[in-house]
Amino acid sequence: KQEVTQIPAALSVPEGENLVLNCSFTDSAIYNLQWFRQDPGKGLTSLLLIQSSQREQTSGRLNASLDKSSGRSTLYIAASQPGDSATYLCAARENTGNQFYFGTGTSLTVIP
Amino acid sequence: EPEVTQTPSHQVTQMGQEVILRCVPISNHLYFYWYRQILGQKVEFLVSFYNNEISEKSEIFDDQFSVERPDGSNFTLKIRSTKLEDSAMYFCASTRRVHEQYFGPGTRLTVT
Numbered sequence A: 001k002q003e004v005t006q007i008p009a010a011l012s013v014p015e016g017e018n019l020v021l022n023c024s025f026t027d028s029a030i031y032n033l034q035w036f037r038q039d040p041g042k043g044l045t046s047l048l049l050i051q052s053s054q055r056e057q058t059s060g061r062l063n064a065s066l067d068k069s070s071g072r073s074t075l076y077i078a079a080s081q082p083g084d085s086a087t088y089l090c091a092a093r094e095n096t097g098n099q100f101y102f103g104t105g106t107s108l109t110v111i112p
Numbered sequence B: 001e002p003e004v005t006q007t008p009s010h011q012v013t014q015m016g017q018e019v020i021l022r023c024v025p026i027s028n029h030l031y032f033y034w035y036r037q038i039l040g041q042k043v044e045f046l047v048s049f050y051n052n053e054i055s056e057k058s059e060i061f062d063d064q065f066s067v068e069r070p071d072g073s074n075f076t077l078k079i080r081s082t083k084l085e086d087s088a089m090y091f092c093a094s095t096r097r098v099h100e101q102y103f104g105p106g107t108r109l110t111v112t
Helices: none
Strands: A004-006 A010-014 A019-025 A030-038 A046-052 A056-059 A062-067 A070-078 A084-096 A101-102 A106-111 B005-007 B010-013 B020-023 B033-035 B043-050 B053-057 B066-068 B077-078 B088-095 B107-111
Touching: A004 A084, A019 A030, A019 A106, A030 A062, A030 A070, A046 A056, A046 A062, A046 A070, A056 A084, A056 B043, A056 B066, A070 A084, A101 B043, A106 B043, B005 B088, B010 B020, B020 B033, B020 B107, B043 B066, B077 B088
Parallel strands: A010 A106, B010 B107
Antiparallel strands: A004 A019, A019 A070, A030 A046, A030 A084, A056 A062, A062 A070, A084 A101, A084 A106, B005 B020, B020 B077, B033 B043, B033 B088, B043 B053, B066 B077, B088 B107
């Protein structure tokens, strides 16, 4: 069974700083990996999806990378803003099956 | 932009009662999912649904749970006899094919 881990569990940075969130998965046979944002008490907003054949995806200030061989993905946020404060989740879909396996998330606070 | 909608946003029920959670997936999507998130824990997969049948389910999705697509737009999750431990946020998601999943805002279920 796929196990997904996110480190750190919480992160606090001053506004303007660049930061990296980490996601590790145990089984490299993934189909794709998706990063989400979750605001308190809210649903999940899709940020980026990386297919297994891709190394990275970019959207605005966000860049996600994928290294299947090492079982890692990172989410890079450039020039952080207070509005980026939220919990960030990664989820991996395996080659077999339809379900995503979620990590426990990283709670990000950007201090003005 | 199309989005997944869920009703109700909050449901309070007594232990042993039946509840039905409703979702309207994005109209041209083909795969539908239910997930749950117990407070402070990971998002957990419950079930996936394709072509009017369950395509995959987790260990959590026991005989107390059922899903249905009663018409061309709604997708429902029924819990026959709720338990205290069913209290959680329930998320519906949909995807066109094996691409990124789009999540609804969730239904908070409180079992008393």
